[in-house]
Amino acid sequence: MVFRALLAAHPSDISALSDLNPTNLHVILSDPDLKPSTCLRFFNLVLKNRSFISFEPHLQSYSNLICRLLKARLFSDAETLLKSVSIDGNPRYPFPAIASVVENYYPEPKIRAKFFNLMLKVYSDSGKFDQVAKVFDYMKKKGIKIDERTCTVHLLALKKSDEVGLALKFLYGMIESGLEISVYSLTVVIDGLCKNGEIKRGRELVEEMVGCGVKANIITYNTLINSCTKRWDFRELELILALMEKEQQEFNIDTYNILIEGFTSYGKVEEAERLVEEMHDKGLKVTTHIYNLLMNAYCKVGSMDTVVVLFDRMIKRSVKSNADTYWALINGFCKVGDLKMALQYVNEMQRKGIELDQVILCRLIDGFCKGGMIDEALELHVEMQNQGFGVDLSSCNRIGEGLCESNRTKEAKLLLSTMVKMGINPAMANFTSSFVQ
Template identity: 45%
Template sequence: MSIQKTLQNLKCIKKYGNLPTNTHRKVAEVVISYASKTTTNTETPAAVFSTLTSDTVRLVLSDRRIKTRECLSFFNVISENRSLIPFTIEIEHYVTLIHRAINSRKFEDAETLINSLANDGNLRYPFSDVVSLAESQGFDSRILSTLFNLMLKVYSDSGKFFAAFETFNYMRNNGITIDERTCGIYLTALLRCEHLGLGLVFFYKIVESGMDVSIVIDGLCQNGEIRRARQLVEAVCRSVEPNVITFNTLVNACCERKNLKELDLVLLLMEKQGVERNLETYKLIIDGFLSFGNLGGAERMIAEMHDKDFHVGIYLWNSIIHKYCKSGRMESAFQVFDEMLHRGAAPNAHTFHIMVSGICGIEKMEAAKELEKKIVRNEIELDHDIFSDLINGCCKKEKLDDIIDLLSTMEKKIDNLPSTSQVAYLKIAEVIISSATQISTATKTTAAILSTLTPNIVRLVLSNRRIKTGRCLSFFNIISENQSLIPFKIETEHYLTLICRTIKSFKFEDAETLINSLANEGNLRHPFSNVVSFAESQCLDPGILSKMFNLMLKVYTDSGKFVAAYETFSYMRNNAIAIDERTCFIYLIALLRCEHLVSGLVFFYKMVESGIDVSVYSLTVVVDRLCKNGEIKKARELIEAVCKNIEPNVITFNTLVDACCKRWNFKELDLVLLLMEKTGVELNLETHKFLVDGYLSSGKLGDAEKTIMKMHDKDLSVEIYLWNSIIFKYCKLRRMESAFQVFDKMLQRGVVPNAETFRIMVSGICGIGEMEAAKKLANKMQRKEIELGHDVFDDLINGCCKKGMLDDAVGLLSMMEKKGLFGDARLYNMVIVGLCELDRVEEASRLLSIVVKCGATPETSFIQFLANG
């Protein structure tokens, strides 16, 4: 619908009143759509807004077929452009949209609208108007409850306490559900603003309404108003008896916020009111004391719980023991442990774990071992955590014999532990890695740790997924650098285990470094057969397997181990392992660079037969190497053989064309061009240049001309130097007529000759002694504002001298001098000799002085001739 049609409909509505609902909807949709768009046309929006009416707005906001989000956007636009609409936004508009927002669960938007309704124009729409409209509209109870609770919150947030109180009373008197948390917000706002009297009245109202007082108190506490919450309880406790749940709410808030001073006051009020602490109260207080670091207070609470015959869970005792252990106060921990036993509480496995962990933390390993025996006597099974702490403590004290004993015990006692004993080995491995990677002057410790390693431990470290790949690499590098300290030789399995991990972690550079060590250390001490054996036994993921062997192929190539590289390639090919063409390309280039042409050719054919997606670049490098070796025919036949699998491109053929042209092998060149046509590869600019150069170098000037003509016909950019090359060849052969024919063709093709073109032509004309024609061409160059250079002047002067035109030669030398140029000394000497022969000694002397001034050395015979003259 166009803007003009929209305006017409709106004007009709304004003039005649209601139209069919569908028309209202369409008009409203266009208005909403247009109003929400950004436009540079300021007149049209004004025209649209000026035609709106209060009734149109109401119809838009109440139309259920228009989405609530669009209604909100529409209302925001007209609210921001009130000066353009011919009416005042009414309370009905607000309430209609608030109702829709609540119904669509857009509570934030509803609250924003209520805020505008309540605060715009200093409460321009009083609460009574809202009530009247809500009652007349017949809102359901859920909408009413949300609406008035939001109003209560908005009034509270904006400090309109009496309006909020009025809202609360209305809800209470009309049976509308009141949210205790909203009441908490109102009460908090009252107390913050020191309206204690009104706060008390409101609190009494809450109590009378039968609402849960604890939720209100909890709301105050969550807002950080613990002191005011306690004062409120204290103020109303004469008429309202707070229960233990109310006090627990206060206790919990004090403990969470570590407000010990307020906690004491709450407990004192609790005692004053005769409210007994229950189990939950004690738990909250103990947790609070533990978080405060008041361990003595926590102990007293537990003792009090025992005295009152409360059930004291073992976790409370464990919590206190854990705190003492964590702070290193093991003596106090043991005292609590003894008190626990005295009270008849039976320690569990976690209790012993905490104690063992604490003792190991202070590295009292003898005491830890005694406690271990005590655990066994109490028939408590040693779990992973206890073993881990004992092993960790032994590692810190470097008691490697004890580590081995613990490992042995652990394997016997824990039924579900895998045969590799990963948990224990993990702990040992972590300490070994940590010790080995630390910089320390105490080399004996490192040596002692490394001397306890076994091949199995190394394997378990490298294969343990809980140890990061980076740490495994560091560990492996250290044992590799200190092989004299370990009692075994690093095995192929160790390398390959870590290589697989690095590949899986995308650390390809590290994987390549490891493969390089594996392949080249000790003159291939780890042969390829060992690698194959490991790969087949491990059932590796195909992706990892492919990456590993491709990296091996690359490493063998880089290190010149071509036989091993070919063995790798053959294994991958025979076992259907994905081969990377790029890696094969690297191997192929390496073979060709090392003059292994036959091997390279065999490998290339194997690549094609293997079904690898061989790139044209691989084909091109083989062709290039064959051509450089003079095997042009073989290169062409290679292309013919593989062109069904690999599409040769113009670069491939240009390699052949260039080789044919340089070797003047035009018979093979014709076959190459025929093959290009057969495979549908077009000759490009570079191809034509090769052909022109080849024809020129071999004296086939006609073919060179034809090639240039074809280039023009194909709209290829024919550079001027190609024309110049042909003209130069004709001039050199003294075939000036042909040179001028080429020159004319060049002009016909719209090619503008440059200075070099004219220089070549002048030189050619001078070469056949046609000096008048040469001078005319030189004058033409000057008219075209082409500067005559040294070469042109040299050719003209030389020709004039040979023809006996000394005056012209002298004139040309003079012209050169005016241009700031100095001719070749040979030319000056030639002119001087001619002048001397005609007894024009004065002119010859002048030229001789120029030669001397310019630093050239004239011939002695000329000087003697002038002196004698």
């Protein structure tokens, strides 16, 4: 038959397409003996060579083939074809026209549902959010089954585009349509609200959804808690924790980590330490990072006795120390002027094979200078250069000021010369006024 010949035609020999008309194109695309994938290849050939045909393929041809592809579960091909005719094709058909053709020619409920859910996804992926609303309203009105997962994908797209108001409105639309809302969909909207700083609205939404039969999970609550701790909104945090208790939702390890990080950053160290002990009591893993947060927080307020106790406790509990752990100890003791203890932990970390980095070395130099130990600071500065560390302007200025205060002008000039050789502008040295005229 001529149709079979058309299908068998080599791409370089497409003159037979001139015999094609709307009727036989429809016959080809509807032929049940032809695989949908074969029909798609032929239809693409037709679209690429429109100059050989005397007509524009009808919308029904597109819709027919899309429905066949959906029935064959060739979803990716169906999506590409639908996008070509509804988003970026030439011609491009408006939603009412597409809906009318599908409604009139494809009565099978299952395929129609797949078609409109796919259309919802195509519009959403393309940022056509107003069109998504039209498709959604049309499906509700016509009683077409709406896929909750497709709606969730749309909620993610709205959140990504910072359209939180539309996401909230769409979620309510999902509820009104009778959809069984997943906790994932709820969490997507909660996350969007939290990122916009609307934590209270997020908590209220969780409370509302309980009445709709959707119970927030620990991921939802952690999203709210994380937003509270990042903004130090402890009043709202108390309400969220009270809600968790009411709903009998227990903390997981992420909840503890989020709370501890938030409390230590704000200075609520004792509350953070209580949570760490609670983790140990429950057999949850307490990481080195968590202990480092606690130790740094106590260092900020100069409670070095507590820092040492925490350090000993973490070692006894087989929590491994690292460079950040020793930074907390060394920095803390330098801060309170106890250089002897700082050096003790320097020696200990070196015995454990943990290398001193530039940050720790510069902190020690600063501590030496504040303690009047200029020679030790100079010696450490030289050692830094020998190890290949870059020149730290702040440390150099500290040493230079100390040398000038001790009337060691010659050594200060030598230090300045070294700084210049290392590429530092001499104008950035703030200790030269005593010897530069």
